[in-house]
């Protein structure tokens with residue numbers, strides 16, 4: 035009897051460990067997350083002020099009782115893992131804690147996540163330096179740390195991360211200069227360092243031949259326009275103290291958006307800038323430009339939709355040929371030294387134009403008759419000129435200059 039009773043039991047006990055092994059090995063043992071990656075996730079959490087971790091944040095779901103890469107349900111949100119090809123460990127590939135409300139530091143051990151491809155910590159309150167250990171990343175393509183309080187300079191280690199395609203460090207408190215060495219990052223297509231405290235000259239960036247977008251606006255950069263990669267589509271340098279001429283930009287045949295506003299650029303706004311084949315938006319306001327050159331646009335449809343050159347020192351007549359830019363809708367030429375009459379051709383375009391600001395110039399004479407009928411559809415101003423501008427037209431609200439300001443304006447501005 036004993037043997038009868040014993041044998042099914044012994045078979046059971048013999049089989050069980052085998053069964054456990056068979057089911058556990060493929061699911062758990064082979065796919066566990068690398069221990070040191072888990073340690074880094076711990077370190078990330080420890081460097082965050084616990085009071086800033088709200089119950090709705092992804093970081094609050096980091097429950098270290100489960101394996102980060104094997105978690106189910108609402109655990110370990112905000113991370114993605116690599117799928118190992120063999121029986122090696124899972125690695126952390128993506129960390130996305132954007133807008134999580136986190137306050138604290140970024141742990142230097144982050145560099146140990148050598149398989150990371152995307153690090154997105156945008157819109158938090160991280161402070162302190164960007165750790166130099168980011169130099170250890172070997173696969174990262176997107177480093178997105180904008181809208182935090184990171185301070186200090188660009189870490190030297192950044193120039194070792196050759197896999198980077200997309201760097202967004204805008205809206206932080208970063209300072210120091212932009213190192214010339216950054217052009218070693220040949221894969222970069224998008225570089226955004228705006229709204230920081232970077233100073234000095236912009237280095238030669240022409241080596242970044244894949245670069246599409248360069249945003250260095252709202253810093254304290256000075257000097258003249260640097261050498262830039264010729265495939266640029268978006269160039270944003272507003273709110274700096276950059277000076278000199280802009281004729282160099284005529285070689286940027288792919289440029290779509292150009293914002294150089296609030297700098298010290300001077301001289302001529304060349305005709306070639308407005309006729310760039312793909313240019314759609316140009317903002318040159320708040321500079322020291324003195325002349326705008328506009329030629330008749332004929333060869334192909336112009337893409338230009340917006341031209342803002344207000345608040346410069348532009349003199350001469352209103353550029354008549356603007357009417358040949360068939361997609362142009364918004365024109366800002368106020369706060370300059372323009373004089374003479376408003377061309378009758380402008381009147382004909384009023385059905386199409388949406389925005390026309392010409393205030394604070396020295397324009398004179400009567401306004402074309404179309405202004406009286408179209409004035410409701412168009413947003414803009416003709417105020418503070420030397421015009422006969424009927425008060426019942428919205429565009430004329432604000433009044434004109436006193437006659438004493440208008441005498442001899444033409445001859446003065448030719449000098």
Ligand SMILES: *[C@@H]1O[C@H](CO)[C@@H](O)[C@H](O)[C@H]1NC(C)=O
Pocket residue numbers: 070071073074077143146
């Ligand atoms: C990170 O890597 C360094 C060097 O390989 C090692 O000494 C350290 O223990 C690692 N840290 C963690 C948290 O894994």
Ligand SMILES: *[C@@H]1O[C@H](CO)[C@@H](O)[C@H](O)[C@H]1NC(C)=O
Pocket residue numbers: 120121122
């Ligand atoms: C899988 O793990 C075993 C035991 O650790 C090892 O001997 C083997 O080489 C590994 N196979 C691969 C493809 O890495």
Ligand SMILES: *[C@@H]1O[C@H](CO)[C@@H](O)[C@H](O)[C@H]1NC(C)=O
Pocket residue numbers: 272273295296317318319320340342366
């Ligand atoms: C052009 O730039 C100035 C200064 O940066 C800004 O205030 C203005 O809104 C911009 N113009 C347009 C049309 O966006």
